Amino acid sequence: MHDLAIRTEDLTKSFGEIRALAGLDLEVARGEIFGLVGPDGAGKTTTMRLLSGLLRPDAGRAEVAGLDVVERTEDVRRLLGYLPQTFAMLHELTVAENIEYFADLYCIPRGQFAQRSDELLSATGLTEFTGRRADALSGGMGQKLALICSLIHRPQVLLLDEPTRGVDPVSRRDLWRIVYGLPAEDVTVLISTPYADEAERCNRLGVLVDGILQTVGTPQDLVARQTSRPIELQATEQRLARNALEKLGGVETVAVVGQALRITVRRDGPGPEEVLKALDGAGVEATEAHWAQPRLADALLAIAERCGKDG
Ligand SMILES: Nc1ncnc2c1ncn2[C@@H]1O[C@H](COP(=O)(O)OP(=O)(O)OP(=O)(O)O)[C@@H](O)[C@H]1O
Numbered sequence: 001m002h003d004l005a006i007r008t009e010d011l012t013k014s015f016g017e018i019r020a021l022a023g024l025d026l027e028v029a030r031g032e033i034f035g036l037v038g039p040d041g042a043g044k045t046t047t048m049r050l051l052s053g054l055l056r057p058d059a060g061r062a063e064v065a066g067l068d069v070v071e072r073t074e075d076v077r078r079l080l081g082y083l084p085q086t087f088a089m090l091h092e093l094t095v096a097e098n099i100e101y102f103a104d105l106y107c108i109p110r111g112q113f114a115q116r117s118d119e120l121l122s123a124t125g126l127t128e129f130t131g132r133r134a135d136a137l138s139g140g141m142g143q144k145l146a147l148i149c150s151l152i153h154r155p156q157v158l159l160l161d162e163p164t165r166g167v168d169p170v171s172r173r174d175l176w177r178i179v180y181g182l183p184a185e186d187v188t189v190l191i192s193t194p195y196a197d198e199a200e201r202c203n204r205l206g207v208l209v210d211g212i213l214q215t216v217g218t219p220q221d222l223v224a225r226q227t228s229r230p231i232e233l234q235a236t237e238q239r240l241a242r243n244a245l246e247k248l249g250g251v252e253t254v255a256v257v258g259q260a261l262r263i264t265v266r267r268d269g270p271g272p273e274e275v276l277k278a279l280d281g282a283g284v285e286a287t288e289a290h291w292a293q294p295r296l297a298d299a300l301l302a303i304a305e306r307c308g309k310d311g
């Protein structure tokens with residue numbers, strides 16, 4: 001296969017007035033697990049639909065394994081697996097029947113798909129549920145079935161659009177275990193996720209905001225590029241404290257993390273003691289402010305907020 005699993009050049013798509021994707025240049029190397037992260041409406045799904053040939057670009061081009069998606073749509077579909085954000089399972093069919101249906105879609109002879117199907121059922125832990133109707137599956141099981149259906153034809157490139165949204169933590173871990181194993185089978189993965197802890201597991205990340213690719217790098221790169229620093233503090237009245245912190249000069253982001261508040265401050269912004277003093281001055285009770293370890297979640301939030309302020 002081509003060394004680049006995915007390559008886009010100036011890829012652009014609008015829906016009426018809305019510019020969903022504005023000149024995307026993206027390269028994903030063969031064997032990578034590449035994460036596409038960004039807030040709602042950033043253009044993640046649009047990117048995947050363009051890559052799968054379901055949408056036509058207004059401008060620019062996309063290649064999968066060296067094949068132009070518009071010119072070679074049928075060939076691209078054969079070597080691509082796509083798990084859309086809303087997966088169209090056949091609810092009245094069983095798990096086994098759904099898998100068969102997708103195998104038929106890809107014209108895989110029965111004899112050939114049995115082994116693949118068994119492998120995937122066992123990897124997802126669904127072997128004993130093959131007779132269960134799809135509409136009786138839990139959210140996590142449904143996503144596992146969707147993943148099986150998108151892998152049944154042994155694709156070279158797999159597009160996963162928020163496959164773990166609304167899935168319980170155990171199923172989320174199971175799904176990731178399978179995703180992790182894919183590069184060893186020579187499958188390249190492009191996955192979108194709203195979760196920073198999942199973004200952390202990708203080899204590289206692209207952060208998309210308002211149809212523009214803001215930054216690309218390893219999760220470590222993105223953390224290292226952060227210019228602001230995190231502080232954690234405790235407040236009795238979280239909501240009051242949050243409002244006060246959002247107004248405080250030098251504070252870039254404010255987030256609630258469990259019982260604590262986590263803020264990031266610019267280099268020239270306040271330190272922990274000054275933050276406590278400022279809150280005290282605003283009549284908000286807060287304690288235990290201290291510098292914290294930088295995290296990917298801070299960096300992703302800061303990028304999204306910075307773009308929100310510009311736009
Ligand atoms: N078929 C469509 N018709 C009109 N507007 C659309 C259509 N598809 C997407 N959009 C708009 O294009 C923009 C990008 O949408 P897209 O679905 O690609 O974002 P996303 O990053 O996948 O968001 P989410 O995290 O909510 O899934 C949004 O403003 C969306 O409303």
Ligand SMILES: [Mg+2]
Pocket residue numbers: 044045046085161
């Ligand atoms: Mg989407």
